[in-house]
Structure formats: structure tokens, C-alpha cells
Amino acid sequence: MLESTKSIPAKDFVLSVEGLTVSFDGFKAVNDLSLYVEEQEIRVIIGPNGAGKTTVLDLICGRTKATEGSIKFKGKELTKLNEHQIVHAGVGRKFQNPSIYEDLTVFENLELSFPRGRNVWGALFFRRDKEVVDKVKEIADMIFLGDKLDTSADLLSHGQKQWLEIGMLLIQDPELLMLDEPVAGMSVSERKQTADLLHRITKDRSVLVIEHDMQFVADIADRVTVLHQGKVLSEGSMDRVQSDPKVVEVYLGH
């Protein structure tokens, strides 16, 4: 049987990170990192505290500027763009704590995120057209909140708030969705539902996740990248990285 050749990827890379370095007063939080994410892939970044995981997402979304290296998204160099331009290019980022409008309903939160350039004030005078309503309902069903459209967001559980924020990103249809610890604070059943959600949404996009919950990582990851001291320590399937002696040593050392 033919082995797949490493130099000829089965799918195109949606994201190619090469030689990425960021130095904070001489300390390299990310140090000559290279990372390639394929279309429709779920990639999980794991690693001990301080390994540089969040900094990598900050660099990709333009929150932090690289000292050196390249981040290509669909062939476009992101290191030259600002945060807004990177969102516009199709990169969505969810932070650890949900940032939703607590006093608005689920429907209104999703509607506000619909890419129309509207803001909170504009929404007061906005005529809801069918396209928006249909899209909001489709996304609400996808994130398990189809029967909660009129519920005020502050009444949702922590897990439901996390889903709502994922929905607010999905409605913008990003081709790369980055999630920082999406299941933190979720129940076991919510974690399973989130894994199912991520598998469904990668039909149209790639997902890059930072996660500490190893069961969840095993449930979702196509490939795992282990970071340690700003560098890639190991990469591959969950089974492969879990049995890598270098990874075992780093984790047991903590």
C-alpha cells in the first residue's frame, strides 16, 4: 500500500506559520515556530503553562506583532495586517471568557454579529430581513440554542454562553476559527456536544484550538501540536504525541 508522502499534502494548507518568533524584552515566548494547518482540519495545541499557546493565537489574530517569521493564511501574509483586516480575511478568534452582550437575547447577539457592519445603536432601527433571520436560526440550531432565541444571554449556562460566542463567530463564516479553551467550565455532556459541533463546522473551515482537557483533545483533534518553551516539542496524532517520551517527560515534570 502507498504511504502518503509528507512533501505532497493531501489537502491545501489554509495556514502556514514559518519561523515565527516573538520576543518580550529579550524573552522568546514563541521561538522559531512552524505550523501547517490543512483545510477542514481540527488542530489542537497543547503544552504546559507558559509554553506560548495563547501567544501563538495572539500572533495569528494580530493582537501581538511578530518579531520575526511569517504567517500565511490562504496565501495572504497576516503579519502585515492589523486585527480588523485579519478578521476580514476570514480568521475568527474566541477568547477564554465569553464576550457576549449579557442583556441582549440569543437572537440579538447573533444578529449583531451578522456581517453587515451594524453596531448596537444601528440595531435599534434595523429592519430584520429574511436572510438575517434564517441565518440566525440556522446558527442557533447548530449551537444547540434553537429553542433559546428569545432568552436573555445572562440567563444562559456558562457552556451555553460559550456556544453563543462560537455562534457569533460562525455567523461571520470564518475559514479559520481559533478557540482558546472552549470547554473550560463545561459539563461532560456539554463537552461532548461541543466536540460534535466542532466536527460539524469543519466541513467548511479549519479549527485551531488550545485545550488542556485531554479527553476532549482526543475527541476532536486530527492532529496535536505540543508546545514547550515557545517551540514545537512534538506533533502528530493524539496517540503519537501521548507516547512520545519527550512529551511524557515535560508533562510529568509539572
Ligand SMILES: Nc1ncnc2c1ncn2[C@@H]1O[C@H](COP(=O)(O)OP(=O)(O)OP(=O)(O)O)[C@@H](O)[C@H]1O
Ligand atoms: N505581552 C507579554 N509580555 C511579556 N511576556 C509575555 C507577554 N505575553 C506572554 N508572555 C509570556 O510568554 C510566555 C508564554 O505565555 P502564554 O500565555 O502564551 O502561554 P500559554 O502556553 O498560553 O500558557 P497557559 O496555559 O498558562 O495559558 C509566558 O512566560 C508569559 O509570561
